[in-house]
Amino acid sequence: MTARALRLHLRARGVPRFGAGLILVTVFAGVAAQWLATRPFFDGPGARVPVVALAPLLAALLLAGTLAGADESLERVTPVRWRLVRAAHVGAATVLVALLLAATGLHDPAVYGSYALVRNTLGCTGLVAGAAVLIGARLAWLPAFAYVVTVYGASPARDGGWENLWAWPLQPSTAGWSWAPALAACAAGAVLYVRWGARG
Template structure:
């Protein structure tokens, strides 16, 4: 004899309520932080980066894999800037007064955005992963996430993009050409995967930035955000 589960089954009702209890607030939180829009933006950035990388490599006078340097530096920067708005709430001080384990949630934010951006960009860089491809895109994602995370407690989530943006803009032009591995400690966004120093700096940035953000959170804005 088979059992028939009716809509009024209390076990199912409990499960549904439990699911709603867990998912609905998370969805609300994600919406409040603009995450769905950021996800769409990240997908758009990944697709645009794919097209740009292909165009740069196949245009006349292309120097090969080196041509992808602007994409390898720019795509993670743009994706991280898009996601950075979600590092702070509409009213940080009000949010912090709620009974929520904010440190765990902040860690989730950082790991989630790193994973999402990393996966989206790694997928588009798989043709030549070690020559300005997936490896470098993943490394730069970690580096820019670390920079943005370290900036949020100091400048707030609205301005957390400023240091990464200014840094990338200057490094792209100021880095010695051809790119020297000795300068990897400050030219890490432009280095090939083989530059160990670049990886070390990026890991330090990511760990330091994440720790700072998890402990302190984004600096509350002086006035209510739009």
């Protein structure tokens, strides 16, 4: 893929818009996390739960728009190694989102900071990539959105045990088992997407 083709490909997938949205989300996450962590009436960095839950979700929602072109079937007849392109696309986007969001939680990273942001980024992008394969990129945002919002709505119910598994987006990063579903979603979503691509 030449540099021009790459540029056209990225533009066709709406990557500039995704980049602008991602910058907004990062700035918002950074400001909100800083504000929440410095309020005297909260318990310091532990008050950053809303940012940890919602910022990776927002970034993943924006990513969903870039996972398919205007006409997938037409694209696939072109002599391009699409699996490689898809792997690079989803891999680079996940790493970029994770790095940017992690930078917003560097202060006390273990208490609802960088580590939890990275975990949730991996989980949310995995959910979105998997959904793009199963139900198409148009509605790929729906499962991750519904899942995280539902778990967030039930936040009073979280206190260890099974909650580590089903409510992983809200667990502290020190809860080891909360990483398992996030990593599983990330691996499954990435493998599905790289192998089959978004449903046309």
